[in-house]
Amino acid sequence: MKKLIIALAMVFGLSPDSYASEAPKDGQTLTIKQQKLIVISSLTAKGDLSQLKTALDAALASGLTVNEIKEAIVQLYAYCGFPRSIRGLQTFMEVLNARKARGITDKWGPEATPVNNEGSKYDRGKATLEKLTGSLETGPKTGYAAFAPEIEVFLKEHLFADIFERDVLSYAARELVTVAVLASIGGVEPMLRSHLNICLNVGLSPGELQQFVGLINQSIGKKEADAAQIVLNEVLQSKK
Numbered sequence: 001m002k003k004l005i006i007a008l009a010m011v012f013g014l015s016p017d018s019y020a021s022e023a024p025k026d027g028q029t030l031t032i033k034q035q036k037l038i039v040i041s042s043l044t045a046k047g048d049l050s051q052l053k054t055a056l057d058a059a060l061a062s063g064l065t066v067n068e069i070k071e072a073i074v075q076l077y078a079y080c081g082f083p084r085s086i087r088g089l090q091t092f093m094e095v096l097n098a099r100k101a102r103g104i105t106d107k108w109g110p111e112a113t114p115v116n117n118e119g120s121k122y123d124r125g126k127a128t129l130e131k132l133t134g135s136l137e138t139g140p141k142t143g144y145a146a147f148a149p150e151i152e153v154f155l156k157e158h159l160f161a162d163i164f165e166r167d168v169l170s171y172a173a174r175e176l177v178t179v180a181v182l183a184s185i186g187g188v189e190p191m192l193r194s195h196l197n198i199c200l201n202v203g204l205s206p207g208e209l210q211q212f213v214g215l216i217n218q219s220i221g222k223k224e225a226d227a228a229q230i231v232l233n234e235v236l237q238s239k240k
Helices: 002-011 032-046 049-062 066-080 082-101 121-133 143-147 149-163 171-185 189-201 206-219 222-238
Strands: none
Touching (some): 032 049, 032 066, 032 171, 032 206, 049 082, 066 149, 121 171, 121 189, 143 149, 171 206, 206 222
16 A cells, blocks of 8 residues: 555655645745644544544634634534544533633634525525635536435535634535545545545645645644545646
C-alpha cells in the first residue's frame, strides 16, 4: 500500500511527505481558528478523547467560541455517527467545567439564528448543495441516489438544510470540519474527493488544503495523511 501511495504521489508531482515540511506555495494559510477546528474534528472522529481534551482547551484559548465548537462537533454526527459526536460533546463539557473551576470564563458567542423555513427542506438543501458545488442538480438520479433514493432525500433535507443552513459556522469552516472527519476515518475517498472540490469552490486555496493534510498528519497520523494527500493531489491535478 505504501509503495502505491508513493507511486501515485510521484505521478501527481508531489511527495506524500511534502505536507509535513512545506509551507503553502500560494502564500495563503489557514487561520488559527480554522486549524483548531480541523484538529478538534479529526480527534473527535477518531475517538481520541484524551488528545481531544488538550485540543479543546487550546481551541478555546485561540478564540473559538463555545457555540462554534459545539456546532462543529454536532455536525460530525452526520459523517461519523452519533456515538462519536456525543462523546465529543461530553468531553467538551468536561473541559468547560475544568476551565470554569480554574476561574476561566469562556466566550459562548452567538447562537444560530432561525433558518428561513419557506419552501420544502428538500429544495432548500438542494439549493445549498448547488451553492457548495457550483453546479446545478439536474438530470436523473444515479449511483447510490438511484439505488437508495431515501438516503438522497435525507442528505438534502437534513445535512444540507437542517445543518448547513445554520449560520454559526461558514461554509468554508463546515467543509474543513467535513474533510477532517473523512480523512480521519479513512476508506471514504470518493466523498473526500467531492468535499475537497467543494473546499476549493467555497474559497479555500490549494495551499490551505496542503496545510490541512499536514494537520491530519500531526493529529491523527501519517497513514491517514498519506491517503488524504493522494486524493488532494488528484483534485488539484484535475484543475490544471
